[in-house]
Amino acid sequence: MSTVSTRSPASTDPDSAxxxxxxxxxxxxxxxxxxxxxxxVFLSPWMIGAGVLTLxxxxxxxxxxxxxxxxxxxxxWVGLRNYTEMFTEDPRYWRSVGTTLLYVVVAxxxxxxxxxxxxxxxxNLGRGRSFYRSAFYAPSLLGASMSIALVWKxxxxxxxxxxxxxxxIGIDTGGWVGNTDLAVFAVVLLTVWQFGAPxxxxxxxxxxxxxxxxxxxxxxxxxxxRQFVSITVPMLSPxxxxxxxxxxxxxxxxxxxxxxxxxxxxxxADSTNFYTLYLYERGFTASHMGYASAMAWMxxxxxxxxxxxxxxxxxxxxxYADEEGGR
Amino acid sequence: xPEPPIGRRRHPSRRSVLAAAGAGLGTAxxxxxxxxxxxxxxxxxxxxxxxxxxxNDDRAERTxxxxxxxxxxxxxxxxxxxxxxxxxxxxxxxxxxxxxGIPDLAQLDYRQISQYAGxxxxxxxxxxxxxxxxxxxxxxxxxxxTGTFGGKQYALPMGRGITGFAYDTKMFKKAGLRxxxxxxxxxxxxxxxxxxxxxxLKSPDGRPVTGAxxxxxxxxxxxxxxxxxxxxxxxxxxxxxxxxxDLTEFWTLCDDLRRSGATAEPKDTVQAVSIETSPMGRGLxxxxxxxxxxFPGYTDLLGDQVRFCPCPTTDGRQGxxxxxxxxxxxxxxxxxxxxxxxxxxxxxxxxxxxAILGFTRSTPPxxxxxxxxxKTLEGSELQIYRYAQDMxxxxxxxxxxxxxxxxxxxxxxxxxxxxxxxxxxxSPRDAAREFIDEAERELRS
Numbered sequence: 001m002s003t004v005s006t007r008s009p010a011s012t013d014p015d016s017a018x019x020x021x022x023x024x025x026x027x028x029x030x031x032x033x034x035x036x037x038x039x040x041v042f043l044s045p046w047m048i049g050a051g052v053l054t055l056x057x058x059x060x061x062x063x064x065x066x067x068x069x070x071x072x073x074x075x076x077w078v079g080l081r082n083y084t085e086m087f088t089e090d091p092r093y094w095r096s097v098g099t100t101l102l103y104v105v106v107a108x109x110x111x112x113x114x115x116x117x118x119x120x121x122x123x124n125l126g127r128g129r130s131f132y133r134s135a136f137y138a139p140s141l142l143g144a145s146m147s148i149a150l151v152w153k154x155x156x157x158x159x160x161x162x163x164x165x166x167x168x169i170g171i172d173t174g175g176w177v178g179n180t181d182l183a184v185f186a187v188v189l190l191t192v193w194q195f196g197a198p199x200x201x202x203x204x205x206x207x208x209x210x211x212x213x214x215x216x217x218x219x220x221x222x223x224x225x226r227q228f229v230s231i232t233v234p235m236l237s238p239x240x241x242x243x244x245x246x247x248x249x250x251x252x253x254x255x256x257x258x259x260x261x262x263x264x265x266x267x268x269a270d271s272t273n274f275y276t277l278y279l280y281e282r283g284f285t286a287s288h289m290g291y292a293s294a295m296a297w298m299x300x301x302x303x304x305x306x307x308x309x310x311x312x313x314x315x316x317x318x319x320y321a322d323e324e325g326g327r
Numbered sequence: 328x329p330e331p332p333i334g335r336r337r338h339p340s341r342r343s344v345l346a347a348a349g350a351g352l353g354t355a356x357x358x359x360x361x362x363x364x365x366x367x368x369x370x371x372x373x374x375x376x377x378x379x380x381x382x383n384d385d386r387a388e389r390t391x392x393x394x395x396x397x398x399x400x401x402x403x404x405x406x407x408x409x410x411x412x413x414x415x416x417x418x419x420x421x422x423x424x425x426x427x428g429i430p431d432l433a434q435l436d437y438r439q440i441s442q443y444a445g446x447x448x449x450x451x452x453x454x455x456x457x458x459x460x461x462x463x464x465x466x467x468x469x470x471x472x473t474g475t476f477g478g479k480q481y482a483l484p485m486g487r488g489i490t491g492f493a494y495d496t497k498m499f500k501k502a503g504l505r506x507x508x509x510x511x512x513x514x515x516x517x518x519x520x521x522x523x524x525x526x527x528l529k530s531p532d533g534r535p536v537t538g539a540x541x542x543x544x545x546x547x548x549x550x551x552x553x554x555x556x557x558x559x560x561x562x563x564x565x566x567x568x569x570x571x572x573d574l575t576e577f578w579t580l581c582d583d584l585r586r587s588g589a590t591a592e593p594k595d596t597v598q599a600v601s602i603e604t605s606p607m608g609r610g611l612x613x614x615x616x617x618x619x620x621x622f623p624g625y626t627d628l629l630g631d632q633v634r635f636c637p638c639p640t641t642d643g644r645q646g647x648x649x650x651x652x653x654x655x656x657x658x659x660x661x662x663x664x665x666x667x668x669x670x671x672x673x674x675x676x677x678x679x680x681x682a683i684l685g686f687t688r689s690t691p692p693x694x695x696x697x698x699x700x701x702k703t704l705e706g707s708e709l710q711i712y713r714y715a716q717d718m719x720x721x722x723x724x725x726x727x728x729x730x731x732x733x734x735x736x737x738x739x740x741x742x743x744x745x746x747x748x749x750x751x752x753x754s755p756r757d758a759a760r761e762f763i764d765e766a767e768r769e770l771r772s
Contacts, residue, residue: 072443072446159532174594180750268594284421284425
């Protein structure tokens with residue numbers, strides 16, 4: 001690909017084309033456009049997929065966000081009304097934003113801290129590391145499924161194992177699922193439990209840190225905590241940043257666990273009515289596809305803005321070793 | 328990607344490669360585009376019909392039996408059935424309608440008719456009715472009319488239903504309460520709940536038994552209460568028929584009962600999605616507001632001491648009404664309209680199908696079937712049949728016009744706003760104000 005795209009049109013003259021393969025080609029004039037064709041042919045399955053299954057639906061949803069569309073009648077153009085209604089007339093919209101923000105702010109740091117903690121433990125493990133790594137990674141593969149979410153609901157429901165176990169140690173919470181304050185934390189814990197993916201990335205990052213640094217620090221008398229703060233954290237910061245961005249984006253889109261745990265309605269009393277759940281209700285239960293599309297676009301914009309902010313702040317805390325001329 | 332070895336040896340021309348690739352892509356694309364539709368279609372020889380409904384296990388089991396009978400009499404026709412609870416059924420059907428493919432036959436709620444028929448998701452049945460492929464002679468004309476939209480027949484009633492309370496006679500007796508009569512009042516009902524709670528009975532898991540499920544989440548209960556006071560849910564297709572004060576009064580009544588422990592706790596109310604998960608089903612309440620059709624499920628689960636009684640009145644005026652409990656429509660995009668019509672007629676009019684289905688969708692629409700089946704009824708089904716006759720004798724107001732399109736969303740908002748009261752997040756007055764705002768926005772759009 002790179003040779004094709006960097007070559008100038010002048011290279012069609014055989015004499016000025018030093019690359020192998022091409023000079024043998026004589027008698028036929030070939031332009032750059034000509035030579036790009038095979039690439040596009042091979043790319044076309046992906047491009048058609050992206051166009052038909054991603055870009056086109058996105059374009060349609062952008063259009064729908066400016067319409068009143070109830071799934072049955074043709075969409076009716078309403079301009080910005082969906083957006084103004086969302087911002088000025090719909091208190092539930094803002095409550096769902098609040099619930100989602102609470103979830104993201106609690107779940108993401110907890111999950112990353114947990115993933116880092118387990119990765120630190122596994123790092124120094126000799127034999128059996130790959131077994132534990134796989135074992136801890138398994139929940140990440142299972143976690144997104146409906147069945148796990150339903151099991152989770154049973155665990156945290158009235159008479160479920162978690163409230164029972166907490167009762168034995170004297171903490172009487174009752175069922176979490178029917179409790180407006182605790183239901184959201186049942187979802188948070190389900191998310192934290194799926195710490196496997198960031199853990200594997202952290203583990204890889206930890207193994208990249210040169211042992212020399214720790215050795216030198218130890219000689220200088222640095223304790224474990226000092227080493228963690230002064231070596232592990234800065235050296236790992238690009239990986240932390242990567243995980244943070246990824247998990248934040250994912251968390252804003254949380255749907256399945258909340259859907260299953262609340263029984264599909266974001267209850268009780270909207271306490272688990274995350275943005276995506278409310279979007280789904282507006283679209284598929286109340287048949288306001290236009291409003292739901294507008295919500296989807298606001299979510300996209302919000303995630304883009306928050307990601308941009310994360311990138312901005314990263315300048316002050318993410319340390320790239322090669323930039324400092326190290327290594 | 329290595330550079331293609333152009334010019335080193337003879338190779339197919341670029342054009343032919345492109346043509347071949349294009350053809351390959353074309354078929355791949357066509358295959359992926361048609362994948363969705365071929366899943367629901369049948370083989371060329373046999374015909375596969377799909378049918379979907381909501382309801383309990385008893386309804387599922389009986390409907391399956393009727394469908395097997397239909398298959399036996401129509402060799403080559405296979406019927407694929409699916410069923411679920413009401414809430415998820417509604418969402419699934421709406422999603423399918425958006426994709427242009429509801430099942431060949433679908434059970435519909437009264438609330439859905441205007442939306443689905445108006446949106447072109449249903450097949451008009453007029454020609455089939457006219458040439459008697461669907462027989463309607465034995466169906467009450469008023470009941471049949473509930474399946475029309477814009478003057479055309481889009482759906483067939485599957486039953487005629489009415490609301491009431493399933494209640495535990497033993498607990499009522501223990502509390503010294505009389506058998507509820509068709510003219511008992513909401514005050515008597517509230518008092519009954521308090522007296523049952525005062526008995527101090529314990530559920531199987533050791534928690535106090537209350538008088539009833541908390542009706543504050545249920546728009547149907549509110550409608551019954553409202554109609555008994557001469558009001559109505561909708562004044563027109565775009566206007567509510569009640570005020571903030573009406574709703575505040577109703578929710579205050581529910582709120583007080585719940586606070587005093589006379590009705591179920593919020594955490595039990597929010598978990599109720601079926602008879603088994605309802606407070607009454609879990610032994611936490613002595614009664615539950617319900618429809619006549621699902622009532623036999625209560626006796627199956629809890630025993631014969633559970634009986635069906637009328638909704639309370641306001642000074643003798645009943646708010647209950649006869650409503651098409653559900654209707655049957657044919658999907659506009661069905662590939663086998665002929666067979667679908669046959670199945671619709673079979674389920675509606677065939678005497679054997681009628682005998683199998685019994686009263687699982689409450690009183691059958693076919694009057695001859697209803698009369699015949701009524702003779703064979705026993706237990707809880709006989710009870711609801713007699714109940715309907717008693718209520719007819721007592722005298723009920725005419726059913727309201729079919730609810731407007733926004734009703735589905737309004738119903739959900741109703742539940743949610745009351746949950747805010749139950750969890751102390753809003754006062755009845757504030758919740759009522761917010762609900763009315765929400766409902767009016769829904770009706771406007």
